[in-house]
Amino acid sequence: MARTSQKTRRAKAGRGRPWVVANFATTWDGRISTRNRTPSDFSSPEDKRRFLEIRAESDAVLVSFATVAADTMTMGMPDAGLRAARVARGQGEYPLRVILSGSGLVDAGLRLFGENFSQVVVYSTERMPEAVRSGLRGRAEVRLGEGSRVLPEFVLRSLGEEFGVKRVAFEGGGTLFWDFLKAGCVDELCLTLCPLVFGGKEGVTLTGTGLCYLPASVKASLRGLERVGDECFTRWRLRFSSVDGEFKEKGDSSVDSPEKEA
Ligand SMILES: NC(=O)c1ccc[n+]([C@@H]2O[C@H](COP(=O)([O-])OP(=O)(O)OC[C@H]3O[C@@H](n4cnc5c(N)ncnc54)[C@H](OP(=O)(O)O)[C@@H]3O)[C@@H](O)[C@H]2O)c1
Secondary structure, X not given: XXXXXXXXXXXXXXXXOOEEEEEEEEOOOOEEEOOOOOOOOOOOHHHHHHHHHHHHOOOEEEXXXXXXXXXXXXXXXXXXXXXXXHXXXXXXXXXXXXXXXXXXXXXXXXXXXXXXXXXXXXXXXXXXXXXXXXXXXXXXXXXXXXXXXXXXXXXXXXXXXXXXXXXXXXXXXXXXXXXXXXXXXXXXXXXXXXXXXXXXXXXXXXXXXXXXXXXXXXXEEEEEEEEEOOEEEEEXXXXXXXXXXXXXXXXXXXXOOHHHHO
């Protein structure tokens, strides 16, 4: 089990980080889940297919432990065609599975840890209880950083340097997305707008519940728009405020963005 200083690793890292594509479905009122955090199952079969396609393009899929538990995810690739296409592109059949938890209260008994189709990496902090650390032994690689939360930059650099990840599918949830936005660690957002409204103030929004404002607004350029049935699939390139007051794209220039590939 590796204990690594997040700051040391950040200082040592000379290269950029992997490309990060976030993928969410929201209601009209910007909810990604209900107040009871029920599994996010409100989008169409077409959206679920697209969700898998975006996951299939990536070397790693990254989710909070809270969402893994809420949605009983195994973070797999059930479609044989998508798996074959990955292999043809020179990728592994399944993406690396990456889980984040600040508290480290990870249930090693979850189904995900029993499915060994691809490696699982858990990023947490020194707060992770010893019992959890030993429970995860042999089931997942564990990387522990300092402080109470895991720094997104630390995770992405580690994924790039240790695991050769160039592209990450970020799958939530909202609170973790807020952290990644705050750190300027999201490059694209694939957002499906679904034709329903949950109402109320307690449903989970795209940036979680009851969180502080971001230090600065995040802007975006629309790069794709497609209507499928009553849903609207959008693809955005994110821009973050910089010291000169301009909004700029981030990400690693050594990683090919879809715009470059087009
Ligand atoms: N519609 C969609 O597309 C979609 C997508 C994803 C999720 N969801 C839904 O969203 C709900 C969950 O969203 P949520 O906002 O409540 O929670 P979340 O973002 O999934 O998880 C929040 C938890 O993640 C951990 N965390 C947050 N930032 C962290 C960091 N920087 N480092 C390490 N751990 C960190 C913390 O828990 P600990 O420290 O205790 O681990 C925190 O309480 C679920 O109902 C799920 O079904 C919907």
